[in-house]
Amino acid sequence: MSKNSKPLGCFGQFFLGLLLMGGGGIALLFFVDLTTLECKRLEPSTNQGQCQLTSNGVLGSDVTTIPIKSLQGAKLKGSSGRGTTYRIELLTAEGTVAVTGVYTSGRRSKQQQVEQIRSFVEDPTQVSLNIKQDSRWIGYLFGVAFGGVGVLFVLSALITPFKRLGTSK
Numbered sequence: 224m225s226k227n228s229k230p231l232g233c234f235g236q237f238f239l240g241l242l243l244m245g246g247g248g249i250a251l252l253f254f255v256d257l258t259t260l261e262c263k264r265l266e267p268s269t270n271q272g273q274c275q276l277t278s279n280g281v282l283g284s285d286v287t288t289i290p291i292k293s294l295q296g297a298k299l300k301g302s303s304g305r306g307t308t309y310r311i312e313l314l315t316a317e318g319t320v321a322v323t324g325v326y327t328s329g330r331r332s333k334q335q336q337v338e339q340i341r342s343f344v345e346d347p348t349q350v351s352l353n354i355k356q357d358s359r360w361i362g363y364l365f366g367v368a369f370g371g372v373g374v375l376f377v378l379s380a381l382i383t384p385f386k387r388l389g390t391s392k
Contacts (some may be wrong), residue, residue, distance in 0.1 A: 224346075227386075231248060231385055233320075233380045234380070235385055236339075236376050236377075236379060236380040236383075237376070237377055237380035237381070238300070239373075239376050240340075240347070240371070240373045240374065240376030240377035240379075240380060241373065241377065242313070242373075243370070243372050243373030244369070244371040244373030244374060245366065245367050245368050245372070245373075246365075246370075246375055247350030247365070247366045247368070247369035247370025247371070248366070248370065249368075250362055250365035250366040250369060251281060251362055251366035251370070252280075252281050252282060253280075253282075253324075253362070253363065254282055254284065254325060254358060254361055255281050255358075255359045255362030255363060255366070256279070256280045256322050256324070256325070256358050256368070256369075257279045257280075257356075257357050257358075257359055257361065258276065258277065258278045258279075258322055258354070258355070258356045258358075259275075259276075259277050259279075259353070259354065259355050259356075260274060260275070260276050260277075260313075260322060260340070260352065260355075261274065261275050261277070261351070261352070261353050261356040261370050262274035262351060262352040262353075263274075263350065263351050264291060264347070264349075264350050264351070267348050267350055268315060268347045268348055269347065270291050270292040270347065271291065271292070271385065272290075272291045272389065273288055273289065273290050273291060273340065274288070274289040274290075274291060274352070275287070275288055275289075276289065276313070276320065276322065278323070278324075279357070282386060287320065289313065289315055292359060293315045293317065293368060294313065294314075294315055294340075294344055295314040295315060295316065295344065296313075296314045296340065296341050296344050296362060296385070297312065297313050297336075297337045297340035297344075298311075298312050298313055298314060298319075299311060299333055299372055300312050300326075300331070301330075301339050302326040303324075305311075306328070307330075308326035308327055308328055309326060309327065309330050309333050310322060310323050310325065310326045310327070310330070310333070310358070311323070311333055311337055311340075311368045312352060313340070322354075322356060323356055323358060324352055325352060325361075327356060327358050333356075336356070339352065339354060340352065342352065347352065367378055
């Protein structure tokens, strides 16, 4: 530590703990997500039917319905940053629809799912398609890690003044 640096202190430690707990809560709210894409053709060799993109998270469910005749394919989109992460985007007549709102690792598995979607679009004899993307683990991991460390900081900030009172004789 340099000459001018000071320890965090109880108030700073308490505030940092609250920030970490808030970050953990945000991770639990926005990154815990199970997304399913279910497509069903009414009859083989037709484009009659629909796909349902369902996203289940802590804040509830969101369902997007896409007519099969509108579905044109899928692509894998990479994020730009230090470590490349990916998400699947559906190509429709109306534009692109992101399968998930967040980018995650696992290029190979996502590329396989893109190929499954493309195969379903190109092969009208394929009656159904069912794809799942489970990103709950990353939300739980970050939520519990940040929240847990935050709780430890807050508890330490609350206990430290009482420990000082007990030792000041």
